[in-house]
Amino acid sequence: MTTATSKPESGRDTATEKEKWLHAYRRMMSIRLFEEQVNEVYTRALMPGLAHLYSGEEAVAVGICEALRIDDYITSTHRGHGHCLAKGASPDRMFAELLGKEAGYCRGKGGSMHIADPATGNLGANAIVGGSVGIATGAAFSAKTLGTDRVAVCFFGEGALGQGSLYEVMNLAQLWKLPVIYVCENNQYNEYTHYHETTAGTILGRALAFGVEAASVDGQDVRAVNEVAMRLVKRARSGGGPAFLQCDTYRYSGHHVGDINREYYRSKQEEHLWKTDRDPIVMLAKWLIDRGYTDAASLDGITSEIRATMEAAVKFAIAAPYPSVDEVEKHVYA
Amino acid sequence: MPDRELTFAQAVREALAEEMRRDSSVCIIGEDVAEAGTPFKVLSGLVEEFGAKRVVDTPISEAGFTGVAVGAAMTGLRPVVDIMFGDFITLTMDQMVNQAAKAHYMSGGHWKVPMVMRTTMGATRRSAAQHSQSLHAWFSHVPGLKVVLPSTPYDAKGLLKAAIRDENPVVFFEDKMMYKLKGPVPEGEYTIQLGVADVKRAGDDITLIATSSMVQVALGAAMMLEKEGISAEVVDPRTTWPLDEKTLIDSARKTSRVIVLDEGYGRYGVTAELAAVIAEGAFYDLDAPVKRMGAMHVPIPFSPPLEDATVPTEQTVFDAAKLMCKPS
Numbered sequence: 001m002t003t004a005t006s007k008p009e010s011g012r013d014t015a016t017e018k019e020k021w022l023h024a025y026r027r028m029m030s031i032r033l034f035e036e037q038v039n040e041v042y043t044r045a046l047m048p049g050l051a052h053l054y055s056g057e058e059a060v061a062v063g064i065c066e067a068l069r070i071d072d073y074i075t076s077t078h079r080g081h082g083h084c085l086a087k088g089a090s091p092d093r094m095f096a097e098l099l100g101k102e103a104g105y106c107r108g109k110g111g112s113m114h115i116a117d118p119a120t121g122n123l124g125a126n127a128i129v130g131g132s133v134g135i136a137t138g139a140a141f142s143a144k145t146l147g148t149d150r151v152a153v154c155f156f157g158e159g160a161l162g163q164g165s166l167y168e169v170m171n172l173a174q175l176w177k178l179p180v181i182y183v184c185e186n187n188q189y190n191e192y193t194h195y196h197e198t199t200a201g202t203i204l205g206r207a208l209a210f211g212v213e214a215a216s217v218d219g220q221d222v223r224a225v226n227e228v229a230m231r232l233v234k235r236a237r238s239g240g241g242p243a244f245l246q247c248d249t250y251r252y253s254g255h256h257v258g259d260i261n262r263e264y265y266r267s268k269q270e271e272h273l274w275k276t277d278r279d280p281i282v283m284l285a286k287w288l289i290d291r292g293y294t295d296a297a298s299l300d301g302i303t304s305e306i307r308a309t310m311e312a313a314v315k316f317a318i319a320a321p322y323p324s325v326d327e328v329e330k331h332v333y334a
Numbered sequence: 335m336p337d338r339e340l341t342f343a344q345a346v347r348e349a350l351a352e353e354m355r356r357d358s359s360v361c362i363i364g365e366d367v368a369e370a371g372t373p374f375k376v377l378s379g380l381v382e383e384f385g386a387k388r389v390v391d392t393p394i395s396e397a398g399f400t401g402v403a404v405g406a407a408m409t410g411l412r413p414v415v416d417i418m419f420g421d422f423i424t425l426t427m428d429q430m431v432n433q434a435a436k437a438h439y440m441s442g443g444h445w446k447v448p449m450v451m452r453t454t455m456g457a458t459r460r461s462a463a464q465h466s467q468s469l470h471a472w473f474s475h476v477p478g479l480k481v482v483l484p485s486t487p488y489d490a491k492g493l494l495k496a497a498i499r500d501e502n503p504v505v506f507f508e509d510k511m512m513y514k515l516k517g518p519v520p521e522g523e524y525t526i527q528l529g530v531a532d533v534k535r536a537g538d539d540i541t542l543i544a545t546s547s548m549v550q551v552a553l554g555a556a557m558m559l560e561k562e563g564i565s566a567e568v569v570d571p572r573t574t575w576p577l578d579e580k581t582l583i584d585s586a587r588k589t590s591r592v593i594v595l596d597e598g599y600g601r602y603g604v605t606a607e608l609a610a611v612i613a614e615g616a617f618y619d620l621d622a623p624v625k626r627m628g629a630m631h632v633p634i635p636f637s638p639p640l641e642d643a644t645v646p647t648e649q650t651v652f653d654a655a656k657l658m659c660k661p662s
């Protein structure tokens with residue numbers, strides 16, 4: 001596992017390394033500021049329904065997706081904005097989807113919990129906990145059967161460990177040596193319940209029981225996540241079979257934007273500790289500055305630039321038209 | 335030269351084999367589908383022709399492999415999933431209802447799920463309450479799914495080929511009591527469009543709308559009625575969705591009397607829906623209330639005389655039709 005003081009990766013010159021991690025920094029900051037705007041739009045009562053924010057977990061989506069090609073597949077979750085952005089989705093069309101507008105990725109028919117985008121291999125976010133484990137495994141089955149070298153990544157929270165279908169498909173994937181990586185984002189809470197109260201045994205033990213290659217990583221350290229992801233993706237792509245990666249992370253916000261009073265299930269002190277000591281963006285920023293790849297002023301510049309992009313995306317979405325009501329019966333059948 | 339005859343099971347197998355030869359993306363996924371050819375031997379010989387990569391045996395994990403089929407269908411394959419007994423669709427419900435049925439709509443038309451789920455239905459096999467149900471109404475309720483109920487070997491072949499070529503998730507219910515039923519199936523290529531009903535027998539006095547094996551029951555009852563001077567028309571919707579409402583309504587308006595027959599449970603079921611279609615479309619042409627006949631609202635019992643009492647028979651349909659046409 002890499003640490004904040006690890007040496008430059010072998011075989012990479014520093015210019016490439018600098019470019020790679022500045023790119024990752026931008027992606028992580030994009031997710032953070034996207035979610036900041038989502039909360040803002042919700043608070044201003046401009047958004048129909050709710051949204052589940054990914055803030056605090058950015059290093060997982062970015063660390064994994066930076067190890068993927070654009071034609072590799074992902075499946076995402078109800079807390080999926082980070083996965084979409086990390087795989088390359090555009091914030092303006094995402095905000096349009098969140099507001100139910102025709103310009104959205106799903107023409108407004110999916111909303112926050114169902115963003116899908118074939119152009120970036122995003123098979124869709126899923127509002128059933130564990131609902132996409134079969135779809136991701138099926139995409140890997142296609143890749144193997146059709147002889148492409150695509151890999152599928154299945155993102156899910158530790159809450160999905162309670163769903164039996166996960167164990168059915170991990171068994172299948174291992175039997176058939178499918179190129180799928182199950183990424184368990186352990187943000188500590190199944191909705192409003194700590195995972196210790198819902199999860200017997202160990203998380204990795206579940207994968208190991210099937211003989212699936214399993215690893216755990218500090219999900220706040222994007223470079224560590226990426227290093228493991230690169231290895232597992234390479235392994236899957238070359239026929240080595242499925243893998244399971246536990247990423248320990250933290251959900252900064254509530255279960256959804258409306259979950260404001262959280263002290264009955266977790267303390268403010270706990271939240272404060274994660275946000276100050278373990279923030280994935282701060283950790284990467286420190287590393288970039290320590291290595292001389294950037295400085296605080298440049299990073300502030302990046303933040304301002306991305307914030308402006310997000311504000312423009314929100315404006316675009318607010319101004320965008322709703323789909324025509326005629327659209328309601330379209331796309332029920334292909 | 336008389337038409338070639340095949341059994342229902344042979345017709346299903348021939349449809350699969352022809353489609354697998356035509357399109358290399360078609361594959362079969364399910365429990366004991368390869369060397370075993372399923373407990374009903376419907377798939378015998380397919381793994382020998384197409385290999386284990388395309389006729390894929392799975393663990394006993396209906397939710398898991400149905401989910402895999404959904405994902406595979408979204409990414410370039412056309413899987414045909416085999417769910418051995420229709421009772422086991424309960425285990426696949428999230429994959430079919432929340433995933434397969436909704437992926438196209440939720441993605442604004444971007445993703446498609448061209449998969450088929452083949453499964454069985456039908457009682458009187460002495461298989462008791464968890465291997466005898468006819469649960470096709472459940473899937474018929476869900477927007478995004480299509481549901482096919484073939485009643486003859488000819489229809490089974492043409493409808494299955496159309497289902498495999500369809501761009502949507504299609505559930506194909508085979509009445510296991512019909513697997514040995516023989517009927518004419520011509521050599522050569524044909525498909526039957528989903529959503530087109532078939533008048534299986536023309537008549538003037540009463541319409542028997544029937545699905546799956548109940549079509550055979552209705553045809554038997556129609557022969558008995560003919561001897562009583564009653565001319566019965568038998569109409570087979572062939573698919574519960576899409577539903578050819580026009581053909582059903584036209585027949586009801588012509589004969590003015592309708593019995594709806596389906597082996598599922600009547601309450602909130604297929605017969606309820608079909609009766610409502612007739613009531614809405616032919617009310618002023620009817621001479622009697624629409625009658626519904628289906629499985630009794632009980633778990634299917636094991637004991638033979640009890641089980642036999644749960645489903646409509648030629649005799650019970652004959653009695654009901656005669657009473658409707660010639661009230662005493």
